[in-house]
Amino acid sequence: MLTPVSTLRAVLLLALSLVASSLGASAGSEWPVYLGDKGASHFSTLNQITPANVPELKMAWQWSAGDARPDTSQIQCNPLMIGGVLYVTTAQMKLVALEAATGRELWHFTPAEANGVNRGLAYWAEGDDRRILYGNGQWLQAIDVRTGRLIESFGDHGRVDLAEGLGRDVHGLAIQANTPGVIFHDLIIMSMRVGEGPGPAAPGHIRAYNVRTGQMVWRFNTIPQPGEPGYETWPPEAYKTVGGVNAWAGMTVDEARGLVFCPIGSATFDFWGGARVGNNLYADCLLVLDAATGRRVWHYQFTHHDLWDRDPPAPPTLLTVRRDGHEIAAVAQVTKSGHVWLFNRETGEHLFPVEEIAVPSSDLAGEVASPTQPLPLKPAPFARQLFTAEEITNRTPEAHRAVLERFARLRAHTRFAPPSREGTIIFPGFDGGAEWGGAAADPDGILYVNANEMPWVLSMIDSGGATSLGQQVFLQNCTGCHGADRGGNKAASIPSLVDIKARLSREQIMEVITKGRAVMPSWSFLTVPQREAVVSYLLGEAPVSAPERSGEWKTFLPDADRPGFVPPPYTHTGYNRWLDPDGYPAIKPPWGTLNAIDLNTGEYLWRVPLGEYPELTARGIPPTGMENYGGPLVTAGGLVFIGASKDEMFRAFDRRTGRELWKVKLPAGGYASPATYEVAGRQYVVIACGGGKLGTKSGDTYLAFALPAK
Numbered sequence: 001m002l003t004p005v006s007t008l009r010a011v012l013l014l015a016l017s018l019v020a021s022s023l024g025a026s027a028g029s030e031w032p033v034y035l036g037d038k039g040a041s042h043f044s045t046l047n048q049i050t051p052a053n054v055p056e057l058k059m060a061w062q063w064s065a066g067d068a069r070p071d072t073s074q075i076q077c078n079p080l081m082i083g084g085v086l087y088v089t090t091a092q093m094k095l096v097a098l099e100a101a102t103g104r105e106l107w108h109f110t111p112a113e114a115n116g117v118n119r120g121l122a123y124w125a126e127g128d129d130r131r132i133l134y135g136n137g138q139w140l141q142a143i144d145v146r147t148g149r150l151i152e153s154f155g156d157h158g159r160v161d162l163a164e165g166l167g168r169d170v171h172g173l174a175i176q177a178n179t180p181g182v183i184f185h186d187l188i189i190m191s192m193r194v195g196e197g198p199g200p201a202a203p204g205h206i207r208a209y210n211v212r213t214g215q216m217v218w219r220f221n222t223i224p225q226p227g228e229p230g231y232e233t234w235p236p237e238a239y240k241t242v243g244g245v246n247a248w249a250g251m252t253v254d255e256a257r258g259l260v261f262c263p264i265g266s267a268t269f270d271f272w273g274g275a276r277v278g279n280n281l282y283a284d285c286l287l288v289l290d291a292a293t294g295r296r297v298w299h300y301q302f303t304h305h306d307l308w309d310r311d312p313p314a315p316p317t318l319l320t321v322r323r324d325g326h327e328i329a330a331v332a333q334v335t336k337s338g339h340v341w342l343f344n345r346e347t348g349e350h351l352f353p354v355e356e357i358a359v360p361s362s363d364l365a366g367e368v369a370s371p372t373q374p375l376p377l378k379p380a381p382f383a384r385q386l387f388t389a390e391e392i393t394n395r396t397p398e399a400h401r402a403v404l405e406r407f408a409r410l411r412a413h414t415r416f417a418p419p420s421r422e423g424t425i426i427f428p429g430f431d432g433g434a435e436w437g438g439a440a441a442d443p444d445g446i447l448y449v450n451a452n453e454m455p456w457v458l459s460m461i462d463s464g465g466a467t468s469l470g471q472q473v474f475l476q477n478c479t480g481c482h483g484a485d486r487g488g489n490k491a492a493s494i495p496s497l498v499d500i501k502a503r504l505s506r507e508q509i510m511e512v513i514t515k516g517r518a519v520m521p522s523w524s525f526l527t528v529p530q531r532e533a534v535v536s537y538l539l540g541e542a543p544v545s546a547p548e549r550s551g552e553w554k555t556f557l558p559d560a561d562r563p564g565f566v567p568p569p570y571t572h573t574g575y576n577r578w579l580d581p582d583g584y585p586a587i588k589p590p591w592g593t594l595n596a597i598d599l600n601t602g603e604y605l606w607r608v609p610l611g612e613y614p615e616l617t618a619r620g621i622p623p624t625g626m627e628n629y630g631g632p633l634v635t636a637g638g639l640v641f642i643g644a645s646k647d648e649m650f651r652a653f654d655r656r657t658g659r660e661l662w663k664v665k666l667p668a669g670g671y672a673s674p675a676t677y678e679v680a681g682r683q684y685v686v687i688a689c690g691g692g693k694l695g696t697k698s699g700d701t702y703l704a705f706a707l708p709a710k
Helices: 004-023 397-409 469-477 506-515 528-539 551-556 614-618
Strands: 058-064 080-082 085-089 095-099 105-109 122-126 129-136 139-144 159-161 182-184 187-190 206-210 216-220 252-254 259-263 285-290 296-301 317-323 326-334 340-344 354-358 372-376 424-426 439-441 446-452 456-458 460-462 570-572 592-598 603-609 633-635 639-642 649-654 660-665 675-679 682-691 698-706
Touching: 080 675, 122 182, 182 252, 252 317, 317 439, 326 439, 326 446, 340 372, 439 633, 469 528, 506 528, 592 639, 633 675
Parallel strands: none
Antiparallel strands: 058 698, 080 085, 085 095, 095 105, 122 129, 129 139, 139 159, 182 187, 187 206, 206 216, 252 259, 259 285, 285 296, 317 326, 326 340, 354 372, 424 456, 439 446, 446 592, 460 570, 592 603, 633 639, 639 649, 649 660, 675 682, 682 698
């Protein structure tokens, strides 16, 4: 709603924005689409800020929402700027319109049920009808940019329930529209995040909705149904029960060719596929659809029968590359494994050679791993691929010895080593290589991508070893985030549950499980007895005995109302980074990098560490880089801007050389992709400072930087 102090100013500014938009703003002065444009290039033609003057960059304005939750909330939003108005979301999922030149609030919209994390927004306009569409939990909402209110004619009084229209009942299962849909004419094509664990999960079918009415126009079944191509790559009944296979990372549109590029995620359960034997199309694919109809045009699968959660983590990047004097419309997809796949955008032809390699088999009961996996031969990976004994940290003798002792107990690391009881090294880690921040590209065909090089350890356990019903439900549904020891994951802002009775009452715990909170989705698919049992387990109360795995046992498990779902025999102990005893990565540096790759040739132009630990630098250790989340921004002025790093810095690098030119400490980590725009001849660079990842504090601020006003 409009705030009293800004009502008149808001009306005048929004009226001017309508006029400016109808006349056409100057090229590159706005940031009208998530990640800059529909090709997800992260590129701006603005050039006022240059390598020569970027050291003069100062904070132009600061705006705080005041709604951060200590150490648990995040802001990952890449904002939009249209007609002098900046549109942002907050830690509690509010949508806010700010005056782009000053940060003055114009209006805000508060959703009825805040849930999840939002990474961006979609904007659509026709005549005087101008709307923002954004996700909040399982809801797609349409907001009138003139009033900040829901558009009643869209869906059900302004909202569409994304749990509807998936071909089976998924109410109560985890669904979050955390990455914005893409606009194609009068359609919004939606992606969503769904469950990935051993419990029941929703399927991730791609759907297009009429942007005016909210009516579904088409659906592409990412888990093929009988008679559809790809059905033969699954067990016959899999489409009824398997979940995932979703474009959680967002999509890219080639408007001229009428194509939507969908990076499709892994199938459930992430780490055991005995219930989905086969190559599992269209999981782990770049899937290209006719944007108007949803018809498949081409696809390519990066990982067969994924057992490592190796789904593509970011929207693919559209760019032009040059070969033998000819220009080729290309699409590049970065991956968690640290590879760049480059295709002809129209045909799906590889633009660099690819090989199919033999990989190890699995010894887990019921698992049938794919015997081969594909890898591109060029460009070289932008993250190391093997964690060998030679790569063990040598930061201190004590750290080296501790890591070596554990290394000797784990399975030897090989490419595509399958999950195991002994512990399998996942490297690059579950969050990359590349992560959801994605890559940027400039008109010269250069790709800029930041990377993580953090080893993680995946350990599988028998899910039937519980001694109580509450523990059984916990193992099936909660260990992936909170760990089998209930210790949580501070780096992912997931709290420990060991001392939960000191923080929350029984009623409060039950409410969180039922409704969700922050990044935790609702687990209302659990029956009331299951929820009560797991609460008792967490509080250390007298347990309800766990039933045997025969006869009545299914009555107590998450498939009670979902016939056909059979819980897998395994779960895992959580997503565990491998750190040395002092909390640093178990591997030698670099631990995080920023890379520039010439996709015309496949060669690297430069590679530099991203982030540093001041205490290590003070001891004479060169900057190591560090874990990072959020993507880069590239400008025609010759700069790469990026936050992302755990040290909470915002940096600018020379686009040509990779030399760091400027940095500033943010009030909280900038785990979001920045944006840039121009107002009244002045270029601004803005970033969300939401923190809340990697064990850093949470924030609720947006900062904008500009050169000093003349």
